[in-house]
Amino acid sequence: MSVNAVAHLNFHGQARAALEFYQSVFGGQLTLATYGDFGMPAELPDATKVVFGQVVADNGFRVMAYDVPGRDAPAAPGAPITRRENGTTITEEPSFLSVRGETVEEVGALWEQLSAGATVIEEFGPAQWSPAFGMLRDRFGITWILDVAAEYAQA
Known part of the structure; x- marks a missing residue:
């Protein structure tokens, strides 16, 4: 049996931009699917958000991400954590x-x-x-x- 642990990042409307950025840094294949692709009506605000996304590169880099539905922005930033x-x-x-x-x-x-x-x-x-x-x-x-x-x- 073979398993891989892959980081899965949760965003609030930024998953597409983040995955595109990570692909530009690490290379590899970008895969994106939106809530609309999975059947959400196009008139709903979350339809264009990423329900499944990943970057997989030949150099071993791999990351997954999606947009949490219902919120367009993360909580207000405070002091550095x-x-x-x-x-x-x-x-x-x-x-x-x-x-x-x-x-x-x-x-x-x-x-x-x-x-x-x-x-x-x-x-x-x-x-x-x-x-x-x-x-x-x-x-x-x-x-x-x-x-x-x-x-x-x-x-």
Whole structure:
């Protein structure tokens, strides 16, 4: 048996834009279906929202998303819920998305694209546990960790 864990992101009217952005960063195939495609009458406000969407790339990147019906905008943003203080991540978020690559150049190129319009929490650069690490909250409100796999000595 083979299983894969895939992040499924919940949006409020931004799923299409987010998935198109993630495809522009990571490449791959974009699949979208709207509530209207599944039979919702076109005159209803949610008919054009994404009921199923995903980006699947040959490099291993995969993410799924949909629009929560009935709301066009997320809750009003308040104080940042993830920040770095004295080298420590302080957060109230239940999860982050993590992207790990093999080289600083590979991951750095993804960082440059993903950080467009983002709030940088930790600049991308060398870390004690990784040749490069960075953390940001993208323009859609998703917090990402990007890092380079470290080579650990085998015990």
